[in-house]
Amino acid sequence: xxxxxxxxxxxxxxxxxVADLLRAHFGLRMQKATQQLTNHSTLRKTRRDIARAKTILxxxxxxxxK
Numbered sequence: 620x621x622x623x624x625x626x627x628x629x630x631x632x633x634x635x636x637v638a639d640l641l642r643a644h645f646g647l648r649m650q651k652a653t654q655q656l657t658n659h660s661t662l663r664k665t666r667r668d669i670a671r672a673k674t675i676l677x678x679x680x681x682x683x684x685k
Contacts, residue, residue: 620668625675630683633676640669 625633644665650656 620671622671622675625672630676630679633672633679637669637672637676640665640672644669 625636628636644662647656647662647665651659651662656662
C-alpha cells in the first residue's frame with residue numbers, strides 16, 4: 620500500500636483501514652501457527668502496512684487538533 624493512497628483518505632477511512640489490516644494480520648498469524656501459510660513475507664508486509672497507516676492516521680489527528 621502506498622502512502623499517497625493513505626494520505627488521500629480521511630480519518631474515518633484510515634481507522635477502518637487499520638482495523639482491516641489488523642484483522643488480516645491476525646488471520647495470517649493463525650495460518651502460520653497452523654502451518655498453512657506458504658508465503659511468510661506477507662506477515663512482514665502487513666505489519667509494515669499497519670505501521671504506515673497508523674503513522675499517517677496520527678499525523679492527520681495531530682493536524683486536525685491544531
